Amino acid sequence: MSTRPATSPNYLSLSDDEFRARAVELRSRYADCDLCAYDCRVDRTAGETGACRVDDTAYVSSYFDHHGEEDVLRGHNGSGTIFLAHCNMKCVFCQNFETSHEAQGEPVTPEEIAEMALALQAKGCHNVNFVSPTHHSPHLVEALRIARDRGLELPVVWNCGGYERREILELLDGIVDIYMPDVKWSDDAAAARYSKAPGYWSNIQDSLREMYRQVGDLSVDASGLATQGLLVRHLVMPGQVENAKGVLSFLAEELSEETFVNVMAQYRPHYKARTDERYEDINRGITKEEYQAVIEHAREVGLERIEYDPGMTERGGNSFLWG
Numbered sequence: 001m002s003t004r005p006a007t008s009p010n011y012l013s014l015s016d017d018e019f020r021a022r023a024v025e026l027r028s029r030y031a032d033c034d035l036c037a038y039d040c041r042v043d044r045t046a047g048e049t050g051a052c053r054v055d056d057t058a059y060v061s062s063y064f065d066h067h068g069e070e071d072v073l074r075g076h077n078g079s080g081t082i083f084l085a086h087c088n089m090k091c092v093f094c095q096n097f098e099t100s101h102e103a104q105g106e107p108v109t110p111e112e113i114a115e116m117a118l119a120l121q122a123k124g125c126h127n128v129n130f131v132s133p134t135h136h137s138p139h140l141v142e143a144l145r146i147a148r149d150r151g152l153e154l155p156v157v158w159n160c161g162g163y164e165r166r167e168i169l170e171l172l173d174g175i176v177d178i179y180m181p182d183v184k185w186s187d188d189a190a191a192a193r194y195s196k197a198p199g200y201w202s203n204i205q206d207s208l209r210e211m212y213r214q215v216g217d218l219s220v221d222a223s224g225l226a227t228q229g230l231l232v233r234h235l236v237m238p239g240q241v242e243n244a245k246g247v248l249s250f251l252a253e254e255l256s257e258e259t260f261v262n263v264m265a266q267y268r269p270h271y272k273a274r275t276d277e278r279y280e281d282i283n284r285g286i287t288k289e290e291y292q293a294v295i296e297h298a299r300e301v302g303l304e305r306i307e308y309d310p311g312m313t314e315r316g317g318n319s320f321l322w323g
Helices: 016-032 110-122 134-149 166-170 188-195 200-215 241-255 277-282 288-300
Strands: 058-066 079-084 106-108 128-131 156-160 178-181 226-235 260-264 305-307
Touching (some): 016 134, 106 110, 110 128, 110 134, 128 134, 166 200, 260 288
Parallel strands (some): 079 128, 128 156, 178 226, 260 305
16 A cells, blocks of 8 residues: 555635535535435425434534544544434444434534534544534534634544435535545445435445545555545445445446455344344345455455455455455
8 A cells, every 4th residue: 555645634725715605505405405315305494304304403422532443544543433313324234223213412513513523633533534424514514614713633534325416525525535435235226125225326426436536545644544535335245245246346447446445244234134024134144255255356356455354254364455
């Protein structure tokens, strides 16, 4: 992995007028909400709710120095993670369903989110990592503007499910440093069945292209910490090897063979996948054979920066596969 000198976060170069204009434009979307790919068009300012089931109030479930993220994010001091409540996806296997589906969180203002970011910086965290940010993006952009004026200098991670809209992503250009979509599906039927996300694959292809246009391949500094770029997660699902191959092929062929991808093996049935007989087919963990097939495909399509679980493959060794 090549290293580049550390660079300032993108938002430090954005003019105050432009920063304010982006926040105002995003906030206006609440009145006819199109912040995510569901494009619900409800008036969240009037208390109406769509797929995410939240009005124009932001909710945070927790914030802390997270030491369970990828090495390039957590470093020694952790990733400064802010978990937003609710979600714009409806995965039946969600391991954080208490937060994403059952909305455990406290209402917060942009000023309060800004103070959280600054507190995480004061703890020595290496970045500000917004988890499930899409439906709260107006509050988050305003919070970042406030935090920048008060001394925030950390890279911003947009840790999302990928069910975005290109038009909204364009408003984040120059604000987000690291896009980290969890790209779940290359199969629209599976996306609709298990994540209730119609048109997911065609949508996320556009979203990934826009993310990549903005930030490019993942850059790391001399200490191995990510400073800017695209970091893709893919959770291998039971019975979904071909789906995983579709995701990896797109990344290599349509974006870059140097796309940084974390191929995750930790799927366990949670939420409805564990209790609802309609999803019996995913009520199990993945097999080593399934995972191995996905990792071998990554090699075949030329992906050079794959983080994987060596305990789930025949390769063993360290946790990176080099092309």
